[in-house]
Amino acid sequence: MLSSVPVFAMTISRKLISSGSKFEKDFAYSRAVVQGNWCFVSGTTGYDYTSMCMPEHAVDQARNAFWTIEKSLSEGGFSLSDIVRVQYTVVKAEYADEVQPVLRRFLGDVRPAATMVVAGLIKPEMKIEIEVTALRGFAEREDEI
Numbered sequence: 001m002l003s004s005v006p007v008f009a010m011t012i013s014r015k016l017i018s019s020g021s022k023f024e025k026d027f028a029y030s031r032a033v034v035q036g037n038w039c040f041v042s043g044t045t046g047y048d049y050t051s052m053c054m055p056e057h058a059v060d061q062a063r064n065a066f067w068t069i070e071k072s073l074s075e076g077g078f079s080l081s082d083i084v085r086v087q088y089t090v091v092k093a094e095y096a097d098e099v100q101p102v103l104r105r106f107l108g109d110v111r112p113a114a115t116m117v118v119a120g121l122i123k124p125e126m127k128i129e130i131e132v133t134a135l136r137g138f139a140e141r142e143d144e145i
Contacts, residue, residue: 012036017075019068021049031068034076039134043089044068045126058090058127062099065130066106073134081110082134088116089129099128 017032018024024031032041046061047054049068055061070080086107090096096116112132121129 015076017072019044019049019072021047022052032072032076034078037136039073039076039078039082039136041069041072041132041134043087043129043131044072045121045123045129054123054125056125058095058098059102061126061128062102062130065128066102069130069132070106073132078134078136080106082136083107083110083112083132084135085113085133086115087131088114089119089121089131090116091118091121091127093118095127 012035015034016030017034019031021031023029029042031044032039044065045054046058046064047068048064055064066080073079073082088096088099088103090099121127
């Protein structure tokens with residue numbers, strides 16, 4: 001016989017964050033979604049979303065993507081130091097070496113779990129896309145074990 005255990009419903013707030021990109025409206029997604037202590041930032045390319053201009057070089061695209069990510073995290077009450085996972089998608093393997101200084105600049109002290117894949121993106125001018133997951137309140141870390 002199963003015992004009766006009370007189940008408590010818990011309401012966790014959700015906040016949707018937009019960068020103003022036309023892609024968000026056209027493809028029905030949010031730049032970031034905050035759910036409880038988590039922030040999920042969608043794949044972010046190098047557009048300057050206010051002007052919808054894309055720089056030519058992968059390094060400039062990576063920098064723009066991180067600025068957009070940082071702004072989205074901040075709007076949700078997070079910072080770059082809260083990032084626990086990052087996925088990079090580059091369209092050519094050689095872009096990995098080009099963007100490495102930018103990755104180190106933004107995440108060198110954070111050192112989240114990371115994956116980098118080589119795959120196509122939806123527009124030919126896109127050279128890199130960055131997606132992150134952040135967890136609020138756990139930014140302090142122990143050094144390597």
